[in-house]
Amino acid sequence: MKQVLYIEMDNCIGCRSCLAACTQCGGHEQRNRNYVLDVNPLVNRQTIPLMCFHCVNPACARSCPAQAIQIHESGAVLSALVEKCIGCQNCTIACPYGIPKFDEEQNLMYKCDLCIDRTKDGIPPMCASVCPTNTLQWITEEELSRKKEQHQLDNGKWMASMPFMEGETNVKMNLPGILQGKVKLF
Amino acid sequence: MEQVNRIEIKANKNPKSAFANKFAKSMFLSIVALAILVYFGTRAFTHIDLNLYGYMVGTIVFLGGFFYRFISWGERPPTKIILKKGIRLLFLGTTPKTAVEHLATYRFIWNRGVFRWTQHLLIGWGCVLACMVTFPLVFSWMYFTMEENGFYTVVFFGMDLVKIPAEGWMAFLSYNALNISAVMVISGVSLALYRRIKNMQARAEQTFLYDFLPLYLLLFVSITGLLLTFSNMVLHGVGQPVISLIHQFSVIVTLIYLPFGKLAHIPFRPMSVFAKNYRQHYGAEEMKKCKVCGTGFVSVEQSNDVIDVLSQNQMQFQMKEGFNLAELCLPCRRKYRISRFTGISTHELKVKEANQNAKG
Numbered sequence: 001m002k003q004v005l006y007i008e009m010d011n012c013i014g015c016r017s018c019l020a021a022c023t024q025c026g027g028h029e030q031r032n033r034n035y036v037l038d039v040n041p042l043v044n045r046q047t048i049p050l051m052c053f054h055c056v057n058p059a060c061a062r063s064c065p066a067q068a069i070q071i072h073e074s075g076a077v078l079s080a081l082v083e084k085c086i087g088c089q090n091c092t093i094a095c096p097y098g099i100p101k102f103d104e105e106q107n108l109m110y111k112c113d114l115c116i117d118r119t120k121d122g123i124p125p126m127c128a129s130v131c132p133t134n135t136l137q138w139i140t141e142e143e144l145s146r147k148k149e150q151h152q153l154d155n156g157k158w159m160a161s162m163p164f165m166e167g168e169t170n171v172k173m174n175l176p177g178i179l180q181g182k183v184k185l186f
Numbered sequence: 187m188e189q190v191n192r193i194e195i196k197a198n199k200n201p202k203s204a205f206a207n208k209f210a211k212s213m214f215l216s217i218v219a220l221a222i223l224v225y226f227g228t229r230a231f232t233h234i235d236l237n238l239y240g241y242m243v244g245t246i247v248f249l250g251g252f253f254y255r256f257i258s259w260g261e262r263p264p265t266k267i268i269l270k271k272g273i274r275l276l277f278l279g280t281t282p283k284t285a286v287e288h289l290a291t292y293r294f295i296w297n298r299g300v301f302r303w304t305q306h307l308l309i310g311w312g313c314v315l316a317c318m319v320t321f322p323l324v325f326s327w328m329y330f331t332m333e334e335n336g337f338y339t340v341v342f343f344g345m346d347l348v349k350i351p352a353e354g355w356m357a358f359l360s361y362n363a364l365n366i367s368a369v370m371v372i373s374g375v376s377l378a379l380y381r382r383i384k385n386m387q388a389r390a391e392q393t394f395l396y397d398f399l400p401l402y403l404l405l406f407v408s409i410t411g412l413l414l415t416f417s418n419m420v421l422h423g424v425g426q427p428v429i430s431l432i433h434q435f436s437v438i439v440t441l442i443y444l445p446f447g448k449l450a451h452i453p454f455r456p457m458s459v460f461a462k463n464y465r466q467h468y469g470a471e472e473m474k475k476c477k478v479c480g481t482g483f484v485s486v487e488q489s490n491d492v493i494d495v496l497s498q499n500q501m502q503f504q505m506k507e508g509f510n511l512a513e514l515c516l517p518c519r520r521k522y523r524i525s526r527f528t529g530i531s532t533h534e535l536k537v538k539e540a541n542q543n544a545k546g
Contacts, residue, residue, distance in 0.1 A: 009527060016541055016544060019541075019542070019543075019544035020544040020545075022544065023544050023545070026386060030545075031543075032542075032543065032544045035520055035539065035542055036541070036542070037520060037521060037524050037532070037539060038532070038537065038539075038540065039524055039528050039530055039532055040528075040530045040532065040535070041535065041537045041540075042535060042537065048524055048527060048528075050520055050523065050524070057499075057501070059496055059499075059501055059503075062264075062495070062496065062499045062501065063264050063492055063495050063496060063499075064264060065262070065264040065265040065267070065268040065269075065457065065461070066265070066454065066457060067259065067262070082298070083448060083451040084451055084454070086268075086455075086457045086458035086460075086461040087294075087458055087461055087462065088268060088461035088464065088465065088488075089465070089484070089488075090264055090488070090491075090492055090495070092516060093484055093488060093489060093492040093512050094492050094495070094496055094512065095519075096503045096511045096519070096523075097519060097520060097523050098514070098515075098516035098517065098518075098519030098520040098523070099520075103297075105294070105297040106294050106297045106298045107288075107294035107297075107458065108294070108298070164526050164527055166501075166503055166511070167501075175527060
């Protein structure tokens with residue numbers, strides 16, 4: 001049963017639990033690899049979490065001269081292999097979302113790997129396992145399609161895909177505002 | 187994985203070339219070069235150590251695998267760019283320092299952890315030492331002769347290099363170089379295995395073929411090598427022929443595996459020096475100003491190269507606002523994505539991302 005990371009953007013309250021949880025994942029060595037961004041900081045407090053969307057055709061891996069960014073069979077785009085990464089930072093320039101981070105001292109890129117040591121065994125990634133408002137969810141594909149049925153949009157696009165993204169991604173998300181007027185159970 | 191890594195070795199486009207492709211050319215040239223070096227090293231084939239011919243065949247098989255892997259890898263657009271520009275910038279003033287830090291002292295691994303640095307230093311330099319002894323012996327570039335009693339003459343490329351007393355420390359180090367390297371590699375591999383077994387993080391990320399096999403192979407090589415010494419010193423050479431064959435087998439299997447597994451980073455690693463030069467040189471030339479906030483975040487050259495590489499992969503991140511995504515600095519690129527989700531121009535607000543680094 002394949003599970004996906006699903007983001008309900010407008011649930012985010014900006015608590016940054018996902019950032020703290022990310023630091024605790026195996027291999028992340030106490031550093032978070034995701035972001036929580038303010039949408040309109042001078043006007044309101046709405047935030048949206050941002051992390052690697054795990055593109056089906058990842059620009060980072062395409063631009064890597066050392067083939068250091070591997071794609072797991074589950075579709076997760078992994079962090080750079082420590083022995084292969086040559087520190088050119090092409091991936092940080094190529095990523096259309098600005099996700100990969102780079103450590104100058106260690107000469108190493110690191111990015112969200114969808115907590116592959118957990119998700120490969122069906123355990124939710126750290127960020128989704130701690131999110132208090134169900135912004136980040138680890139759900140099966142059936143649950144995903146059920147969620148899809150709840151939203152009738154005339155353009156058929158309930159999820160952030162084209163033109164909101166640059167290509168198809170393994171992480172699914174819905175657009176902010178789409179759930180307005182729905183009764184949500186946290 | 188297959189989708190990203192699939193590359194074909196292109197046939198040579200120049201019809202006048204004598205070679206069908208790069209692979210044939212590299213293979214031919216390196217074997218000819220080896221043959222010439224062996225000719226000089228062995229004083230016209232008079233000093234070949236036929237005990238070691240298995241390693242010779244193994245080396246040639248290794249070259250086949252190595253060129254296959256290296257050439258197909260070099261055909262990838264981003265690799266091609268780094269290789270081409272890296273070679274052009276090879277004689278930058280900082281190259282020696284960068285090369286020593288990246289390839290000899292492994293400073294960046296030290297920054298990843300002292301334990302990992304120690305294990306890498308032991309394995310890395312153990313292997314380098316072993317190769318520096320083994321291959322000159324295999325191709326008879328270096329051998330020892332004894333004319334007057336008590337002194338060895340070290341012959342290097344057919345020239346008498348130095349006479350050393352057979353009981354002296356130089357001779358001792360020469361006899362035992364492979365034992366020393368074996369001990370280094372065994373201790374390094376033990377540390378690496380210990381980390382992989384004890385450290386839950388490391389354990390989750392490892393796979394047998396990629397992470398454990400190379401360690402077991404190195405262990406196999408070192409232990410069978412040490413067994414040869416043990417058999418000589420303690421057992422009066424009992425089992426020597428069998429052990430030496432097993433040792434030879436272990437080395438050949440490792441050489442065949444080398445270009446394809448984790449150990450492939452050894453021949454590919456010098457590229458990190460290219461990458462550093464590339465960033466330094468073009469960064470000093472002209473920095474790319476972020477199209478939104480105006481801060482220089484990468485060299486113009488690299489930004490253009492990445493755009494070029496992506497378009498070769500049918501990826502064009504040209505936005506209707508008039509910029510390419512590779513022309514935005516990373517924070518602006520993230521904020522721009524938020525603006526695409528919400529329709530609010532987050533990226534144009536001069537407010538920094540707040541509280542992004544959680545304390546682990």
